[in-house]
Amino acid sequence: MPTILPRFLPSCLLLCIATAHAADPPPGKRTYANPVDIDYRYNFEQLNQGISYRTGADPVIVRHDGAYYLFMTLADGYWRSDNLLDWQFIAPSRWPFESIVAPAAVSDGKRLVLMQSAFVPRPVLESTDPASGRLDFLTRLLPPIPGAVPPGQDILPLRPGQTPPGPWDPALFIDDDGQWYLYWNSSDTYPIYGIAMDRVARGFAFRGTPQVMLALDPAKHGWERFGPDHRGAKFPDGKPIGNYLEGAWMNKVGGRYYLQYGAPGTEYNVYANGVYVGEHPLGPFTYAAYNPVAYKPGGFVEGAGHGSTFQDAHGNWWNTGTPWIGYNWTFERRIAMFPAHFAEDGQMSVSTRFGDFPHYMPEGKVDDPEALFTGWMLLSYRKPASASSTLGEFAAGNVTDENPRTFWVAKDNHAGETLTVDLGAEKTVRAVQVNYADYKSGLFGDGPEIYTAFRLEHSADGKHWQSLAKTDGPRRDRPNAYLQLPEPVRTRYLRYVHGHVGAAHLAISDLRVFGNADGEAPAAPRQVGGVRDADARNATIRWQAVPGATGYNVRWGIRPDRLNLAYQVFADRGTELELRALNVGQRYSVAVEAFNETGVSPLSEVVALP
Structure with a gap:
């Protein structure tokens, strides 16, 4: 027993904290909900297969010159924000000559430095004015990593002194003394490596040879096992898929070095971040007994692995990650951002509890990440839904099941199509999130036709409708549009009225409504x-x-x-x-x-x- x-x-302490949070003024006025509401780009990865979808993964957020810069996989650019809420896409003056995957980014205070994943030496870029999109060469070619095997060779097993081709999935870190370090690798076989780097006149020189930083140990760490709920998975030929180690990221907090990593793979709900802790940037490192630190296997947003950890302007910590969608392709994903914390004894934690419900964006220092949860609850789960038209089996009821892999598709992608949700009774509504799906979207790259426009209406009786909210401001695509209402509204019915999406089909995976019902908490x-x-x-x-x-x-x-x-x-x-x-x-x-x-x-x- x-x-x-x-x-x-x-228990009393937790209850008292919850009560205090309810009584205290909220830590911010504006709120957000995961997935992060940005204009995810249509990818080209499956161009030859004709599969079209929006995606984002492997997010790195760096604070530079008072602003936040967001880099991710297959974006052909990056985003800038002053507040972690409103993100503007920036098309750079030059890119590393091909779309980049799992980039590394770091600020040295004067310049923002960008490095792509690569199997052979590639350029490293810098910018003293990233808001303008101007990127220059820091070095036209990173030196070869000592011992790296050229791509295409049979590298199993590696001989002493050899490393796999790279650096793939790189991470850059600048210590307090100005010393640079590089960490890298993404593999179901090999560990994460690290090496010191010296700044020289035309770029970098490596100091010493690569050192093994950490490796997976799924026999002892249950969360490092691949597959849905860590139950394993197989390739089409029946071969088991290995446990993947990737997503290195380094932070120094309280004199300790936290080497973050993602495992066991991005394809399922259990993608997570863990840390090893040491007293030197190159270790030795000790596995944190409290791992994983960022873990979100349930709910609408599933998965929290492979991201970055950073501080905002108020000193609050955040951890980013890569939730999984996986309808159109295995690697169809989004990005998420969760509040994080370092306890006085050094324990790192990331709050994913209600991690896809609305949270306050703090306007000052917040000691307890749980205080950022608004208490606005999900009002739309399994509620009846109806639509003006439906294509095939893609019924309206799919929009309230909290599953991004099921969705409603309208018969025609015309302005004026409607989708209605009945909350069952009048309730207090505070925010709505409209999550689009890609069903035979037929788009690749970018273009002026790729934007989202809609309005929301509400009704007490389902007959007489009033305006609730609408998309406004500069036109942009909003695959996960989150609209916070300026004031709470008492209502029963909510109706989505379509304006525009760039894709061939109007498809919505979930129309999520947040607020509070009358009555008692359970x-x-x-x-x-x-x-x-x-x-x-x-x-x-x-x-x-x-x-x-x-x-x-x-x-x-x-x-x-x-x-x-x-x-x-x-x-x-x-x-x-x-x-x-x-x-x-x-x-x-x-x-x-x-x-x-x-x-x-x-x-x-x-x-x-x-």
Whole structure:
């Protein structure tokens, strides 16, 4: 039987914190919701196969000269923001002569430096005015990495002193003393490497030889196993897909060096970030017992791996990652941004609890990332939906199932097409997110016709309609358009009225409505229990159903007062979760909370998971 920890203090503390948050003024006026609302680009990766979709992955956010710059895979440019909310796409004056994948970016205070993933030496670019799009050569050719095997050779096994072709998936880091470092690799076989770099007159010179920084150990780390919920996956020929290690990123916090990595692969819901911690940029590094640090396997946005960690202008920490969509192609993805935190004892955490619900963008320093959650709940889950027209089997009901891989398609992509959701009763609506899907979109690259326009209307009776919100400002594409209402609105019906999308079809995966219903938040779940399997990487968590609950968050961590990790489970999917993300030899504490359209329950009893 599981052991119930002495829980009065932790549970009381959590409840008191929640109460204090409810009473305190909000930490910001404007809000955001994941996926990040930017104009994701139509990719060319599957041009020969004729598959067209918008995608973004491997985000790097760098603060430079008072602004934030966002780089990602296959974008042919980058984005700039003053506030982490409003992003402007910048077409650069030159690019590295082909679209880049998993770029590295860093600011030395005077210039922003950009490096692409490559299997052979490539240019490194710099800009003293990235807002203008002007990029210059820092060096026209990065020196070859010592020991790197040329691409195309049979590199299994590597001989002593050899490394795979690279640097692929690079990360640049400048220490406090001005010393540069490079980290890289993306592989189901090889580790992440690191090396020191010296700035010289025409670029860089490597110091020493590459050192192994870290490698996966899925036999001990359950979350490093590939596949949906870490259950494995196979190629079409039946061969198992390996566990991927990639996405290096370095931070120095409190004198400690945190080498971040992504695992076990971007294709499924469990893509996550972990860290190794050391006292020197090249190690040795120690695996953090609290890994993974960024993990979001449940909900509408699934996946949090391969990104960056940065501080905003107020000193708040953020962690970015790559959620998975995967309808059109395995690597169809978006990007997400979650608040992060470093405890006084050095533990790093990333808050993905309600990570795809609205959060405040802080206007000052916020000590507790959980305080950024608005408390605006999902009002649209499984609600009836109807449309002015439907193409084939792509029914309107798909827009309320919290699944980005199912969607509604209108019979025709004409202005005036409508999509209506019935919330079931009058409720207080505060924000709406319209998530488009790509169904035979037929677009590649960019063009003036690629933009999104729509308006939202509301009604108390489904007959008399009033304006609610609309897209405005400069025309841009908004595949995950998030609209915060200036004031809360009491209403029952919401209607999307189509204006324009550039694609061949009007397709919407989810129309998500946020706010609060009248009534009471659900009670705390009872009879919570957890049993560790013979394979200690796995455990089964069970709890008693809570009347009126929309869903549950299973929360766990290595201390009863630090339940930093969460798995969201909707109530119609049962009251049991097989958790397969645990570390062998590590004890855990587990609890469950329920939520509905009104709010969130108190935390259940905290259960020890030996």
